[in-house]
Amino acid sequence: MTAAATPAVSPATTGEQPGVRLARSRRNSELSLLLLAMVLVAAYGAIIEANMLDTVTPDFWMPAAVLGALFLGMHLVIRWLAPFADSALLPAVALLNGIGVGFLRRLDLGKAAPAERETLAIFAGNGGRQLAWTLASVILAAVLLFIMKDHRAVSRYAYTLGLAGIVLVMIPAVLPARYSEIYGAKLWIKVGGFSIQPGEFAKLALLVFFAYYLVRKREVLSLASRRVLGIDFPRGRDLGPVIAVWAFSLLVLVFEKDLGTSLLYFGMFVVTLYIATERVSWLLIGLLLFFGGAYLAYVLGGTIGGPFANFHLRAEIWLDPFSDPYEKGYQLVQGLLALGSGGLFGAGPGAGEPLLIPEVQNDFIFAGIGEEIGLFGLTALLVTYLLIVERGLRAGLAVRDSFGKLLAGGLAFTLGLQVFVIVGGISKLIPLTGQTTPFLSAGGSSLMANWLLIAVLLRVSDAARRPVTQGSGPAARPAGGPPEQLHGAPTEVIRP
């Protein structure tokens, strides 16, 4: 923690140095990992058909091929726009996305009449829609890579993005319930038959703002403090932003009836604050505030009800889902039963009964998949998520500018936290909250936002691993970026 006093991180403490070791782009390993992932996705589809149709149709490889072609395109874009980007990110995400599409297609097969199963078109049903959304999301991610040639450039729009983030979050809260409420959570904007979850995008926008704000304020936040019991506590006036975000996330909790999103925002902020200031006290204050707030909401929900009632109910279900197994606890109970029925090895893709779980395509997709691939398969998925998160954090470690560190670290942590919140929720580790499972759940908003997140991580990791000497090229910084001589130095000189 001595580094806390040092405004700039010296190159000696940076985890990785630009040099010969990093000059290799590793694009070929990305390609081979990607092919491996697609083979797995195709095999997953084949096993599903074998189990559900008693035969493997000649077209079983089609969804995997479409995805493969798409990801191959993304791979080429990365070769072109971000040649030094982390090579594990794309294959890992591609695997998760492919399994998600495969599982959603499996649900469509389960819902279809047996006679129609063999002729299910690849763009039909939830699986087909997810495939189309993947197409759109990956293209958008490629476009973002193209536009954002240097991640530091986005810091110029930090305030705009921050405002946009807050507005996006608040829209469902102020909209009438029939335009914004699905299953008791006001998280949506529903127009016609179409619904988007603006919070998914707000997450990214807010993080950019947090990162920018904290990089500017980190000195005052980390230097001015009082020491109590060996822990440095910030001054009261510096607590302002934390209190503001805490109140904001509580408002989200109250008005949108969604603990998950509120936990996500708050965790995201506290962790970026911690990374920026290197002070454990912020973590302690944050955890205290969050758990205090959640407990308060639980107690208030139990006594006065009102806007807190939803949270109180969820906590009660969490504590004992089997006390009301057919009504309130039904979904969680069915999720647990699915996981338990899967056991260690699972029933096999296509051989389970995921449709017994209500809304299995959304929040409970992990339980639905878990029944069929078992503990071993789920562990593999968890490790894949962990790989993405740790690779993101690694990009943060290696990148030279503080904004990039905060951005990559914050995004990677947020992704990990989201996985924790939803997987923990469906497995009764924590109260269940409505979160999507990144890259798996059906839903365009979540998929698109998470692919944009991956694009940002790719961009930061490219900057981190790019040799200092290679200043020009397709990924040259746009005009208006920081001066050339500061590029390689760890610095806070980023001005809007």
Add this chain to the structure above:
Amino acid sequence: MNAPLRRVGVVVMILFGLLFANLNWIQAYKADEYRTSDYNGRVQVALYERPRGNIEAGGTALATSKATSGKLKYLRNYPGGPKYAHVLGYEPVNLADTGIERVENDFLAGTSDALIANRIKDMFTGDKTGGGNVLLTISKRAQDTAYEQLRNNNNGVKKGAAIAIDPRTGAVQALVSMPSFDPNPLADHDTNKATATYNQLEQDPDEPLKNRALSETLPPGSTFKIVVAAAALENGVGKNTQIPAGSSWTPPTSGSPIRNAAPSICPQSQVTLMDAVTHSCNTGFAQLGVKLGADTLKEKARQFGFEQDDLTVGQLGEGGLTVAPSRTGAMEAPGGGTDPAALAQSSIGQRDVKMTPLEGALIAGTVANSGSQMRPYLVKQLLAPDRTTSYYTAKPRELRQPVNGTVAADLREMMVSVVENGSGQKAQLRGYTVGGKTGTAQSAPNRPDHGWFIGFALDKNGTPVSAVCVMLEEAGSGGSGEAARIAGKIMQAAIADSGGR
């Protein structure tokens, strides 16, 4: 800023470690509990993956599995509809199962320990062998007759029961409870429909779901006199011994007099025990019971099977449809002293004496079978799915010996006299010796009387071939005569259907 980033990395690993540990808890430690949980619909789906075995009687399938195209691959079907409902029960998707479907569930579903070899074979071949088949003792013709005769009884009675057993073995030949119900809608795969049907049946005031033959206990009326007569015969009264009778008799301590059903019945001051049984002489039996004492009567009733609360009818080993215990009730004064009024009423099967139709059939069967009461059973054989291997074959066994052969012979003579000369003449069968006893029991005040008949048929060699009990609830006047007529028809059908036993 790298130190906190690394720590965040560690935090994420801890969070994922928690997820991993929790998934281990659920998918490994709790897996079995969740897999077999009552709330787990997979249990049901898996159950319907393979055809459930048949329940058959006399070569006819009474419960079968029909292949469907739905998610649940087989539909349980009961071709006989309401006729066998109280024997078979039903196997619903969402409700509790009943009857033989419940009792033999493991074997029918193919999950019993006996069928482990089949399951191991399936594991290698990938086949989905069905469950085993259960063969019942029911005689198809006797059941048909019992069902039709009860349903279309001449007195228009809506509630009642009939049960016939083979006195030599205890095998149940017919078991009908009225009103009955169609089990097919209850096994419907549309659980909402099944639940609606169930609720409707459950709320029906006539209680069609109740198995009256085994679980309804009502005052047996004069049929109980057979038990009293047995006690008398064992206590120095011969069949031709004169016992006090009269048109009316008032117990010493209580005002309400005991009368006979008609003024023509035993108006003389003394009749033989034989005559008292033949014409169902209330005054004679009331005095006989008071003379014998409460302890003697209760002990005799207990020896005939009263008070047994763990009898089941299914296999002869364990398990089966539960049988409600028949009761003699208190015959003494509350303090334990003698209460001649209570004793007198109990002696003619009133007051707190309550009997199931099965117990009535067992009493008749015991008399017919020289005093040996055979344990009743419904399951004759358990056949493997391939119908070659037999996993269980019933070996009849004696339940108890309420009376010795001499007493049984005397009782038999008296009961035959009832059908030949007395109140049970409608049960007569050409070519067979039929014995029996009618009963007319007062039910609640201002409600019609229950009509009873218990009886048996002996072939030319004196071998008992069928024992039966027919009960018509709140049948009113002529109920016991109608019960006797129906009993005769059932026994006739049971005799004719030699393949049914």
